[in-house]
């Protein structure tokens with residue numbers, strides 16, 4: 001990449017070369033953030049909602065603001081990269097291009113060193129930027145996002161962008177670092193940054209108490225910082241906050257809640273869906289919310305309809321709405337009755353935990369889908385699945401708000 005930018009610089013001048021560098025930096029951010037955004041906010045929005053740390057989505061105007069500041073940040077970072085390169089041209093700086101010059105051991109050490117050093121630098125500079133005198137001039141822009149998205153990763157005031165990453169060109173002046181190690185560092189940094197702002201928790205259950213995971217910053221950790229700025233200053237690792245006692249005292253509790261809530265919501269929604277499925281799919285869209293309210297109440301009281309009634313309701317709905325052919329009616333009735341009885345026995349009346357019920361419901365539903373797929377044609381099955389997902393999604397929302 002470097003020789004390419006250099007040749008553009010020689011042919012067209014410094015400015016076009018800078019523009020190219022800017023585009024590269026911005027695209028790296030935009031692609032990384034858009035992958036996370038695409039998966040969690042667009043493609044699988046409904047599926048991942050129960051796992052969202054804050055149970056609401058920010059307005060699109062917020063994302064537009066974040067993108068605007070990110071353009072400025074990309075310009076600053078491009079200028080820094082350009083500066084490092086220009087200094088090297090003038091014989092300053094310790095950037096090197098041939099790995100054999102110092103070997104692989106040094107290569108790995110230098111990469112690890114720059115990550116650990118940047119983490120320490122970020123912690124202290126971040127704490128400093130929260131000082132009331134500095135906050136409004138430097139860091140306030142980043143904290144305009146109370147419910148961060150992947151695009152928040154680069155949403156800084158330009159001065160903050162200089163302060164946060166300014167140490168990297170300085171390191172490159174004094175410490176020999178291979179150009180690709182520097183590139184890996186920037187990719188690591190943006191990946192962590194985007195993940196930490198995504199708004200979803202990826203760390204395993206119990207991570208904040210685990211001997212290894214507790215030293216890694218989680219998305220919940222940084223999300224809490226955006227909600228309450230006087231704790232949780234860490235970037236990649238959680239050791240500085242732990243050593244200095246600046247972890248939010250509610251960190252463990254909130255983290256556990258996020259993990260537990262996602263499971264419980266999914267469990268209750270699945271339960272609701274299966275037990276109350278027949279009425280849910282038959283109710284017209286406008287009545288569906290009211291129906292789901294009734295079902296939640298009924299399930300809480302353990303007051304279910306008899307399986308034969310539910311099976312008959314699903315039969316009627318499928319016959320009319322999916323326009324079953326005559327030869328489909330009997331096999332479909334057989335499936336509906338069998339699964340209604342099984343749900344009653346294994347789930348509704350079973351004395352097991354919600355979580356075990358959820359696991360069972362999922363198995364039963366998957367098996368039922370396989371059987372239905374054999375009888376229904378493609379269009380019918382698609383329609384059936386769409387209704388089922390609609391009931392599930394509405395139920396999840398009801399249980400949350």
Ligand SMILES: [Zn+2]
Pocket residue numbers: 142148152197222226
């Ligand atoms: Zn942030």
Ligand SMILES: [Zn+2]
Pocket residue numbers: 126130139143225229
């Ligand atoms: Zn902050």
